[in-house]
Amino acid sequence: MTARFPAARPRRLRGTAAMRRLVAETRVRPADLVLPLFVKEGIDAPVPVASMPGVFQHTRESLRKAAHEAVEAGVGGLILFGIPETKDAAGSAADDPAGIVQKALRDLSGEFGDDIVIMADLCLDEYTSHGHCGLLTPTGAVDNDATLARYASIAVAQAAAGVQVVAPSGMMDGQVGAIRTALDEAGYTDVAILAYAAKYSSAFYGPFRDAAECAPQFGDRSSYQQDPANAMEALREVELDLAEGADMVMVKPGLAYLDIVAKVADSVRVPVSAYQVSGEYAMVEAAAQNGWLDRERVIIETLTSYRRAGARQILTYWACEAARMLR
Template identity: 50%
Template sequence: MFPEYRPRRLRKNETIRGLIRETSLELSNLIYPLFVVPGEKIKEPVSAMPGVERFSVDMLVEEVKEVMDLGLRSVLLFGIPEKKDRKGTQAWVKTGIVQRAIEALKKKCPDIYVITDVCLCEYTSHGHCGLIDEKKKDVSNDPSLELLQKTALSHARAGADMVAPSDMMDGRVAAIREALDDSGFEDIPIMSYAVKYASSFYGPFREAAESTPQFGDRRTYQMDPANKREALREATLDMEEGADILMVKPAMPYLDVIHLLRQEFTLPIAAYQVSGEYAMIKAAGANGWIDTDRVMMESLLSIKRAGADIIITYFAKDVAQKI
């Protein structure tokens, strides 16, 4: 005998499936990450990330106009400077690449919501996210905070709508919040990379951002992939320091962590579907092993279903074209 309830009744066609769908993906949930480089008329493909390009400021404006026409409204900017040094000086100068990009976007695309990555790894000659203690050959935490403050403040002055510190230095959210508030930018939110793992999924990004460490790795400041309880401690600290949004990075290998944060916090939760996640789906699709579009949508739905309110994804433009 069959039970009285037959679940297949509610799967019969797309109309009924849509009526009872528990999780939906909207363009308003997505942030489109973009790489900006010096020069003009540059639209340079990233070989490890098919479909992703690096843009000069003028071409970045054209790309943002295009994605706004598709319905996207939020971008996350990463800058690659003309020159790098040990301190990452180009991260906070008024004429820096990200600062120029913000000003151009706000002039040409005033309705786009501009979020900026606040870190030093793209700007330092050694590729690490802070100042180096030469004796220990490791990133020095507290001296790096002042540089992160200066970087966030320079982005706010250029017109950024939100800053997103990704360095994983202890205390950086409080330091940035203090700097912003003291300079009259108390309305600028902080989306903290609160739970950022020392992941192997970042490889393609390091090509795009030219940020591969020249020595060692980032395991002394990014989280151990084996740890979940530590994620709660990191997220709690960032919330107490003034973070407005808590991010988990990467996304799909850490769906359990996204879900854990969703259960524990009332703040919005963001997740970053990183370059390696994107590249694997693209590569498998190019080989005909998977249906790229369907896996793209399924992967993003899994992140949303786990509890993310916001998803940063290189698929944002593809999704906008699709839906």
């Protein structure tokens, strides 16, 4: 007898929440999430970031509390960004043993080092008076090779303070090799490198620059960050970073670059991270405040899209809240 109705009914596997959980192809776990945290020198109370509701510039004490909350939620990692009291052309506070990130790393590694992976952004833009990611030539261009020596010094300072993973984000040619050599020569062979291998020159970074107080004082970063039009270039950058000793690689931003996340994940055999950046966060928070979308559903949906594209770790400002939802 010829069937009058469809024999194939994919909806059978969507009928209940329990069935959908059973057959889900992609799962996000709390341990997949990394929480970015900002720590600022010279403040005595957390400072709200106006463009990122719920995000703060922390004191050392409030940073400890935020780290404890992340551990309790089951978050997989923390990544620190520092805002010093004093900035100069060389970004001297970045590798100062008494610098704010080094102090915070000692605080956290001593208290939480066995419970969560402690990472630190490795760059100069938060520390330089001009806001660029490297040292400048007399004409105002970023000096790639001179900057590598600064990155190497920062890596060793962060390692000495107890960091487990350094995350170079400046997109200088050769940065991973310079950092790996410096760490190994200083005896920090166990410190891993999460390379911002494909970091695009994006308009989605605006709120972060408020949080980290690192907007360029002139020009932009398009001469060293990647052109949003290019995909093959990202794969080349990833290959170079892996050849220089990167242990993990990152794509940033995430949501507008999920095709790049997927291409990278398909091409490498190391963990791939993606950064759900400040602009993504701010857009969702603003829309939710206006009642234009279901905030919690959007958070989980976007995180799932990252994992579906191939990201093993997701840096997200919602890490603690999402971890609690996922549990």
